[in-house]
Structures are given as structure tokens and as C-alpha cells.
Amino acid sequence: MNMLVGYGGVALFFVVIVAFIERTSHRASTLTDYATAGRSFGSSYATMAFLNTWLPGTVFVSFAGLAAVSGLIGFYLVPYSLLAVVLMFVLAKPVSIWGHAFDLRTQADLIGVRYDSRLVRVLVAAIGLIASVPWVVLGMQSLLLVFKYLSFGSVGATAALVIGVVVIVLRQVWTVRHGARGLVTGDMVQGIVAYLFGTLLILGLLIYLTTHNHGFSEVAPGMWALPKWGSELGGLYYFSIVITGAMGAWCWPDIFVRLFSARSADTIRRSAVQAAPIMLVFGTALMLLSICASSMPEVKAAPDNVWFIVAGAGGVLGVTLAGLCVLGGTMGNVGGNLQAMGTIMANDVFAAGRAEGTRSPKRAMAAVAFLTLLSGALSLLTRDVTSGLITLALVSYQGIVQIAPALFLGIFWRRATAAGAATGLIGGFGLAAYLQWAYPLAIPWAEGLTSGTVALLVNTALIVGVSLFKPHDADTQARVDDLFDRVRRGDTSAAEPAGKLAAPLIHTLD
Amino acid sequence: MPAGVIPTAHPLVRVLVAVDFFLLTFPPLGWWFMGGGMGIGLTYMIGSCTFVALSLPVMLALEAPLDGRDGGDKRGNS
Numbered sequence: 001m002n003m004l005v006g007y008g009g010v011a012l013f014f015v016v017i018v019a020f021i022e023r024t025s026h027r028a029s030t031l032t033d034y035a036t037a038g039r040s041f042g043s044s045y046a047t048m049a050f051l052n053t054w055l056p057g058t059v060f061v062s063f064a065g066l067a068a069v070s071g072l073i074g075f076y077l078v079p080y081s082l083l084a085v086v087l088m089f090v091l092a093k094p095v096s097i098w099g100h101a102f103d104l105r106t107q108a109d110l111i112g113v114r115y116d117s118r119l120v121r122v123l124v125a126a127i128g129l130i131a132s133v134p135w136v137v138l139g140m141q142s143l144l145l146v147f148k149y150l151s152f153g154s155v156g157a158t159a160a161l162v163i164g165v166v167v168i169v170l171r172q173v174w175t176v177r178h179g180a181r182g183l184v185t186g187d188m189v190q191g192i193v194a195y196l197f198g199t200l201l202i203l204g205l206l207i208y209l210t211t212h213n214h215g216f217s218e219v220a221p222g223m224w225a226l227p228k229w230g231s232e233l234g235g236l237y238y239f240s241i242v243i244t245g246a247m248g249a250w251c252w253p254d255i256f257v258r259l260f261s262a263r264s265a266d267t268i269r270r271s272a273v274q275a276a277p278i279m280l281v282f283g284t285a286l287m288l289l290s291i292c293a294s295s296m297p298e299v300k301a302a303p304d305n306v307w308f309i310v311a312g313a314g315g316v317l318g319v320t321l322a323g324l325c326v327l328g329g330t331m332g333n334v335g336g337n338l339q340a341m342g343t344i345m346a347n348d349v350f351a352a353g354r355a356e357g358t359r360s361p362k363r364a365m366a367a368v369a370f371l372t373l374l375s376g377a378l379s380l381l382t383r384d385v386t387s388g389l390i391t392l393a394l395v396s397y398q399g400i401v402q403i404a405p406a407l408f409l410g411i412f413w414r415r416a417t418a419a420g421a422a423t424g425l426i427g428g429f430g431l432a433a434y435l436q437w438a439y440p441l442a443i444p445w446a447e448g449l450t451s452g453t454v455a456l457l458v459n460t461a462l463i464v465g466v467s468l469f470k471p472h473d474a475d476t477q478a479r480v481d482d483l484f485d486r487v488r489r490g491d492t493s494a495a496e497p498a499g500k501l502a503a504p505l506i507h508t509l510d
Numbered sequence: 511m512p513a514g515v516i517p518t519a520h521p522l523v524r525v526l527v528a529v530d531f532f533l534l535t536f537p538p539l540g541w542w543f544m545g546g547g548m549g550i551g552l553t554y555m556i557g558s559c560t561f562v563a564l565s566l567p568v569m570l571a572l573e574a575p576l577d578g579r580d581g582g583d584k585r586g587n588s
Contacts, residue, residue, distance in 0.1 A: 072544060075555055079534040082562045086530050089569055090523075216548060224551045226544040229537075239537050246535075266574070273570050276563040284556060 002316050006150030009320040017189045024185045025178040034179035034361030035105035035343040036260040043270035045184050046262040050275055052187035052332030053254050058142045060326045065304035067290035071223025078283035080245030085272045092268035094411050099260045100492035107256035108348040114410040117418035123425045125348035128253040131396035132337050139334040140165050140379040149308045150323045165379045172372040175335045176365050180261050183339050187332045194328035195282050201321055202285040208313050209292045218295040234448015244452045248401035254340035342368030395436045398452030402428035405460040414484050420466035428459025520572040526565045533558040
């Protein structure tokens with residue numbers, strides 16, 4: 001009977017999401033429509049799409065688990081998410097204006113227009129694709145916990161993983177069919193459940209904990225401190241993960257493409273204003289819940305299960321709602337990733353030129369379907385090497401943040417050159433990979449800085465140095481100046497890139 | 511304004527962005543506040559994050575008059 005409630009809740013949630021998507025979405029007729037939903041969404045949808053892509057279901061699992069083990073260090077989710085929102089506000093105008101003017105569909109598209117460089121565009125697309133794969137696989141695997149707990153002991157770990165993967169793959173049918181439009185409308189339902197109902201559930205459970213001998217005073221004193229200068233982990237470790245988290249936010253293809261589905265710069269800014277308080281309240285409440293629950297013996301034994309262990313206080317209904325929150329977060333994140341990856345493949349890797357945007361989105365749909373099946377298969381095949389995948393995912397984070405200097409300097413510094421960006425990307429990615437291999441957690445001789453942070457500094461120095469040493473020629477500078485002046489004027493009128501970008505990148509399939 | 515940087519934001523918006531990053535990523539600030547126990551650590555963490563969240567509507571109010579051509583959200587929430 002308990003399992004019926006748990007799995008029945010999932011089925012009902014699934015039906016509601018699909019009904020909402022079918023009612024509010026229509027099939028995309030062009031690749032641009034498929035990738036950006038025609039840049040038609042207002043701030044409410046844009047806010048929830050950003051949140052549902054940014055906060056995966058694993059915030060309830062691994063992030064909550066980290067806070068239950070490490071205390072305030074685990075709280076880093078909130079500061080870095082809020083700084084990511086601040087950057088969203090700052091990026092709004094140039095990204096929206098260039099997106100409208102040049103019909104941009106992906107992050108690599110924007111970088112390509114700014115630098116007029118196939119090499120830089122393909123490097124960004126390739127890094128984005130490679131880095132996203134382990135996160136999609138891990139997202140699918142995180143549903144193991146959901147379907148294990150919602151079976152209330154009737155289903156084993158392997159069967160729960162298979163069920164979870166089947167459900168998330170099935171959900172992608174609507175991602176494939178409707179593209180960004182289906183994704184964003186689905187995010188609204190999933191986001192309301194995961195973050196709004198989720199926050200209410202968290203607050204109720206927090207009250208339960210604090211009134212049942214698991215309040216703040218029961219938490220071990222060391223949980224309220226950060227590593228100090230000279231400590232084993234290093235005094236700069238915490239700040240390093242906040243910086244890489246915030247800077248890396250806009251390097252993820254699935255996050256960045258959300259900016260293109262918003263109607264205007266003002267819509268993006270309003271979304272930032274709306275997302276910040278939700279993130280603040282949701283993230284703070286979840287981290288406090290996890291820290292308070294750290295005094296529970298069951299949580300000490302299995303910190304990643306903290307969300308479900310505490311939700312057990314609410315009985316069958318509590319655990320079911322907890323499972324739906326994780327599922328809602330995972331659906332949004334996995335779907336966003338797959339749609340962005342499929343679009344990158346169709347738009348940036350197997351592109352047939354700028355005119356592609358006016359053609360059928362079939363190639364992107366096929367790419368999303370292929371990636372979904374591939375990720376589902378990988379999730380099942382790698383179920384015994386999850387720790388290796390987590391390592392790969394962490395490595396990928398240190399790698400993808402290396403896009404940040406090319407992205408931010410490209411948008412805010414008109415002297416940044418393609419040669420500088422390519423040098424920084426290659427040098428930064430290579431150095432990050434080496435340092436991550438040599439120092440998986442933090443670099444002792446750098447006071448706990450992570451591999452990604454050190455590589456980020458070198459990467460930035462390379463871009464600035466190369467750009468100053470070998471500046472743009474007069475024609476290129478005039479082209480870049482025109483891009484920047486367009487932002488100054490607020491000019492969104494359609495235009496063709498002045499450079500080489502009308503040409504295919506790697507293959508021409510048509 | 512430094513040469514080459516686009517004037518994408520009101521000067522006060524730049525100041526607020528800098529303050530937001532300073533509050534959340536300047537190590538000595540974190541070491542000082544988050545080494546003094548639960549009360550002061552939580553107050554710093556939640557207080558600084560609340561400041562950042564509240565800075566965004568202020569930024570929006572400062573930016574909006576500069577972008578009258580932008581169109582905004584006047585067409586509803588499709």
C-alpha cells in the first residue's frame with residue numbers, strides 16, 4: 001500500500017507535467033524555435049526555467065549530504081548561486097541584444113559571433129558537450145534513491161535505478177518533441193513542486209527537528225566554522241569553490257541557453273530579481289535542515305540520505321513529497337542538459353551555416369533522442385562505478401569553468417581577441433585537467449585553491465596577455481566595436497555576422 | 511570607465527556588483543565571521559546572502575530608466 005502511494009504519486013506528477021506541456025506547447029517549426037522557444041517567455045517562466053535547470057534534484061541528495069557532513073562549507077551552494085544570479089543580471093543586456101540581432105541559439109553561437117572564430121566556437125561547444133555528459137548520467141542515477149525510498153523497502157537498488165532511468169528517459173519524449181518550449185513550460189510545474197512545495201516541506205521538517213532534540217545547539221561546534229589559513233584543507237578552499245561555482249554557472253550550455261528563451265534583457269533582469277529570494281530561502285532552509293539533522297545517528301551513517309531520513313518524520317506522505325521534490329529537480333536539470341546538448345550538436349558541431357535556423361529542427365530532435373538513449377544506457381552500465389563518475393563530474397566542473405574568461409572578457413572587453421581566447425581555453429583546460437589529476441580536492445601549496453581556480457587565473461592572464469600583445473587589426477576591431485555599439489544603442493534589429501560565420505563549422509550534412 | 515568596457519550598467523550597479531562579490535568571496539571577511547561560533551557565523555552567512563538578494567531589485571530600479579527601449583515584460587508571460 002505504501003509503495004502504491006509512493007509510485008502513484010510519481011505517476012500522478014508525471015501526468016500533470018505532460019498534460020501541462022501538451023496544453024501550453026506546440027511543435028517547433030525551426031531550429032531557432034526549438035532551441036530558444038522563439039525568445040517568447042516572460043519573467044515568471046524564465047525564472048522557473050533558470051531555477052529548475054540550475055538546482056538539480058541532487059541538491060536534496062549530495063548538496064544536503066555535504067552540509068550534513070561539513071556544516072557551513074556545504075552552505076556554499078547559496079552564495080555561489082546568488083552570485084550566479086548577479087552575473088545573470090549583468091549579462092542580460094548584451095546577451096539578449098546579440099541573441100535577438102544575430103539569431104543566437106547556443107552559448108557557442110554567441111562566442112562564435114563575438115570572436116568570429118571557428119576554433120573558439122568549436123572549443124566551447126566541445127568542452128560544453130564533454131563536461132555535461134557525466135552530469136546527465138549522474139542526474140539519472142540520482143533517481144535510484146527516489147525510487148528506492150518510494151517503494152518503502154519493496155524494490156532493491158538495481159531495480160530502483162532501472163525504474164528511475166526508464167522514467168527520466170520517458171520524460172524526455174516531451175523534451176524531444178517540444179524542445180525549449182516544452183522544457184520551459186515543464187520547468188514551471190516541476191519547479192513549483194521542487195522549490196516552492198519543497199521549501200514548505202523543508203520548513204516543516206526543520207521545525208520538527210528543532211523541537212525534537214536536533215536543534216542548532218545539538219550541532220557539533222566545528223560545523224559552524226570555515227577552514228582557516230594554514231588549516232589542512234586550506235584557508236582559500238571555501239572561497240575557491242564559491243568563485244568557480246559562480247563563474248562556472250554561465251559556462252554550462254543548459255544554463256546559458258535559458259537566457260536566449262527570455263523575451264528581452266528586461267525579462268532576464270526581472271527573472272534574476274525573482275530567482276534570488278527563492279534561491280536564498282530554499283537554499284538556506286535546506287542547508288540548515290541538513291546541518292541540524294547531522295546530529296541524527298542515521299544521518300551520520302548515510303549523509304546522502306539525509307533528505308529522505310528526515311522526511312520520514314512525515315510518514316508515507318512526507319517521503320512521497322520528498323521524492324517528488326527530487327524528481328522535479330532532476331527532470332528539469334536532465335531535460336535542460338539534454339536539450340542544450342542536442343542543440344549544440346545540431347547548431348555548432350554538425351551545423352550547416354546560419355540559414356540552418358530557418359530550417360526544420362529535426363536534426364536537433366534526433367540528437368536529443370540519441371543523447372537521451374545514450375545517457376540512459378550509460379547510467380545503467382556505469383551503476384557500479386558511480387564514484388568514478390562523480391570524480392569525472394568534478395573534473396568536468398573544473399574544466400568547464402575555463403570557458404568563463406573567454407565568455408566574460410568577450411562580452412565586456414572589446415580588446416579580447418580570438419587568439420587570446422583560444423590560447424586561454426586550451427591552456428586553462430589543460431592546466432585544470434593536470435592539476436585536478438595531481439590534486440583531486442585542493443592544492444596544498446596554493447592554500448586550498450582548487451585546480452579550476454588556479455587554471456582560471458592562468459587562463460585569464462593568457463587571454464589578456466595575448467590580446468594585448470597581438471591586438472585586433474583595424475577591420476576586426478571595427479567589427480567588434482560595432483557589436484559593442486549595438487549593445488550601447490540597445491539595437492536588436494536583425495543582422496548577419498560580419499565575419500566568417502555563415503560558413504559551416506565541421507560538417508555539412510545537407 | 512576603463513577603455514574598451516561597454517557601459518552596460520548604471521555606475522551604482524557596478525558598485526553593488528562589486529560589494530556583492532566582496533561580501534561573499536573576500537576571504538578575511540569569511541574567516542573573521544565564520545570562526546566565531548554559530549551565532550556570528552550564521553548571521554554573516556544569511557545576512558550577506560540576504561544583502562545580495564536585496565541588491566538585485568535596487569539594480570533593476572537603477573537600470574530600468576536607462577533601457578526604456580527594451581520592451582520589458584509588458585506583453586504578459588507567455
